[in-house]
Amino acid sequence: MSHLExxxxxxxxxxxxxxxxxxxxxxIMVAVSGGKDSLCxxxxxxxxxxxxxxxxxxxxxxxxxxxxxxxxxxxxKHYAQGGYEFRIVAEDTYSIVQEKLRPGDTACxxxxxxxxxxxxxxxxxxxxxxxxxxxxxxxxxETLLLNLLYSGQIKSMAPRLRSDDxxxxxxxxxxxxxxxxxxALAAELQLPVVPCGTCSAPENxxxxxxxxxxxxxxxxxxxxxxxxxxxxxAVRASHLLDRNLMQRLGLEGWT
Numbered sequence: 577m578s579h580l581e582x583x584x585x586x587x588x589x590x591x592x593x594x595x596x597x598x599x600x601x602x603x604i605m606v607a608v609s610g611g612k613d614s615l616c617x618x619x620x621x622x623x624x625x626x627x628x629x630x631x632x633x634x635x636x637x638x639x640x641x642x643x644x645x646x647x648x649x650x651x652x653k654h655y656a657q658g659g660y661e662f663r664i665v666a667e668d669t670y671s672i673v674q675e676k677l678r679p680g681d682t683a684c685x686x687x688x689x690x691x692x693x694x695x696x697x698x699x700x701x702x703x704x705x706x707x708x709x710x711x712x713x714x715x716x717x718e719t720l721l722l723n724l725l726y727s728g729q730i731k732s733m734a735p736r737l738r739s740d741d742x743x744x745x746x747x748x749x750x751x752x753x754x755x756x757x758x759x760a761l762a763a764e765l766q767l768p769v770v771p772c773g774t775c776s777a778p779e780n781x782x783x784x785x786x787x788x789x790x791x792x793x794x795x796x797x798x799x800x801x802x803x804x805x806x807x808x809x810a811v812r813a814s815h816l817l818d819r820n821l822m823q824r825l826g827l828e829g830w831t
Contacts, residue, residue, distance in 0.1 A: 610770030
């Protein structure tokens with residue numbers, strides 16, 4: 577096992593400890609899109625599974641959304657060779673997205689909602705009590721800035737939360753992992769990465785611009801990524817303008 581893989585395993589284990597992501601008796605459905613992040617997540621969870629003093633199960637699920645060029649059988653071969661329990665779910669959400677889009681719309685939000693619904697149903701069918709997603713530290717930082725700049729919210733991604741339909745717990749074990757290190761691990765392990773033709777489309781320019789902004793700022797000051805991430809765990813509600821939050825917290829002046 578390489579130093580890189582050991583470092584990422586430590587980060588995943590720390591996230592699990594901090595937010596109770598992996599627990600005894602869990603049956604975890606790992607949502608594998610075919611991208612580097614979710615494939616690394618599945619691999620790292622398998623390694624953690626072999627080392628933990630408690631038992632939990634993994635089942636890999638890939639949603640074939642009918643996107644042109646998506647080769648689900650490449651992933652099925654990878655799962656079979658690795659001895660994973662897996663399921664390929666075929667659901668043509670791609671056609672629905674293309675049909676519903678109007679000029680100027682972006683596919684990402686609608687595609688995400690449709691994909692979520694299918695995965696939530698699959699988790700229930702498979703008896704999984706948790707759904708593991710491959711979002712990493714950089715995803716959290718980009719989402720924070722996207723919400724600040726374009727949605728007027730101070731919000732990112734939760735490491736653990738109840739799914740919208742109330743039937744599952746969604747976990748993000750890679751929140752302490754750097755995207756560049758995950759890309760390096762995927763290359764090191766020669767994982768069968770299958771690019772998403774929809775998510776890489778030019779219409780997702782806001783996230784691309786925010787990613788570039790963080791990179792530029794980090795190039796000038798290599799503390800930028802660390803500071804942004806630290807801010808997610810150092811919220812000072814008394815220095816914000818959310819009256820409802822202040823009242824709930826019983827802060828002076830709002831009780």
